[in-house]
Amino acid sequence: MPKRLTASHFKKLAASALCFISKRYYLCRVSIVNKKAVPKKRRASSRKKPAGKKIKKGLSPAVKILIGALLLILLSPFYYGYVLKTFSATWRWVADIGETPGYRTYDDFDIPIPSKYSVHGIDVSSYQGKINWQKVKEMREDDVEIRFAFIKATEGIMHVDPYFQRNWREAPKAGIVCGAYHYFKPNKSGKWQARFFLQTVRPEKGDLPMVVDVEELNGVAPERMRKELALFLDHIKSKTEVKPIIYTGLSFYRDYLKGHFDDYDLWIAHYYKSELKVSKTTRWKFWQHSDKARINGVGHVVDMNVFNGDSLAFDRLIVR
Numbered sequence: 079m080p081k082r083l084t085a086s087h088f089k090k091l092a093a094s095a096l097c098f099i100s101k102r103y104y105l106c107r108v109s110i111v112n113k114k115a116v117p118k119k120r121r122a123s124s125r126k127k128p129a130g131k132k133i134k135k136g137l138s139p140a141v142k143i144l145i146g147a148l149l150l151i152l153l154s155p156f157y158y159g160y161v162l163k164t165f166s167a168t169w170r171w172v173a174d175i176g177e178t179p180g181y182r183t184y185d186d187f188d189i190p191i192p193s194k195y196s197v198h199g200i201d202v203s204s205y206q207g208k209i210n211w212q213k214v215k216e217m218r219e220d221d222v223e224i225r226f227a228f229i230k231a232t233e234g235i236m237h238v239d240p241y242f243q244r245n246w247r248e249a250p251k252a253g254i255v256c257g258a259y260h261y262f263k264p265n266k267s268g269k270w271q272a273r274f275f276l277q278t279v280r281p282e283k284g285d286l287p288m289v290v291d292v293e294e295l296n297g298v299a300p301e302r303m304r305k306e307l308a309l310f311l312d313h314i315k316s317k318t319e320v321k322p323i324i325y326t327g328l329s330f331y332r333d334y335l336k337g338h339f340d341d342y343d344l345w346i347a348h349y350y351k352s353e354l355k356v357s358k359t360t361r362w363k364f365w366q367h368s369d370k371a372r373i374n375g376v377g378h379v380v381d382m383n384v385f386n387g388d389s390l391a392f393d394r395l396i397v398r
Contacts, residue, residue: 110328173240185219185222187222187382188372192353192384198385200228202376206241206378208377209245211248211252211254212239215254228256233260234263235271255396258281259287261291264303264307284397288318289322293327308339323364345365345366354367365383
């Protein structure tokens with residue numbers, strides 16, 4: 079049988095209900111406060127944050143030295159000279175394909191020139207006409223330039239080359255070392271020819287030794303030719319105190335002169351060959367290797383020569 083509710087029971091129920099309501103209200107307030115306290119998540123801003131300043135690191139001393147050395151090399155004229163020299167040498171090698179080794183054609187001179195010689199020159203007479211010696215001196219292709227010239231002065235006992243005086247005067251002004259030559263006539267007195275030669279020209283300091291050009295017999299026996307030639311040489315040597323040079327062709331030398339004038343320096347003509355084929359004991363100083371050279375300032379083809387030695391040996395040959 080259920081118990082009877084009394085006033086005390088109603089008080090307890092009312093107190094419990096009030097307590098329940100109070101707890102529920104407190105929990106709701108806490109929840110609301112907590113929701114307000116938690117901030118909403120914001121979307122990431124598309125604006126980039128300003129980048130911080132980067133700290134620059136300096137180059138090490140070793141790197142700076144290396145860069146400086148490279149700049150010095152690249153800016154140096156010697157570097158570009160080396161590059162140009164290498165390029166030209168390579169181009170020269172390609173262009174020389176098919177040429178005889180050591181005997182390539184020089185376009186400006188229009189002839190092949192033996193390449194192992196460093197001192198080059200020409201010889202002239204009235205046949206070449208009026209010469210512009212400054213243009214001759216200025217002409218150069220690769221390592222070939224005209225450094226010396228032999229100039230015809232006389233022939234026999236009466237003939238003076240009509241262009242000798244002009245050539246003898248103008249060539250040295252252009253800076254060309256000169257030597258005079260006499261065309262020898264074996265059927266004439268050797269001593270008289272020597273006197274005539276010395277009346278026309280005398281060697282001075284800075285000149286090459288005098289030359290006698292002997293290349294024909296003129297109808298006399300070889301013995302007579304050698305006798306007159308010996309008289310010519312002795313007279314020139316005694317008057318100038320300088321031994322003259324003998325010019326001749328290779329065949330004429332072998333047939334008539336070899337073994338007779340071996341203590342004299344020789345200038346030998348032997349055309350269109352890559353080398354002068356003589357014995358090592360032959361005292362040759364000059365080799366006339368072509369008679370078809372084209373030279374600036376000269377209106378006709380010219381004989382081209384090389385000296386058998388370097389520049390120092392050439393300078394020692396010059397009259398002092």
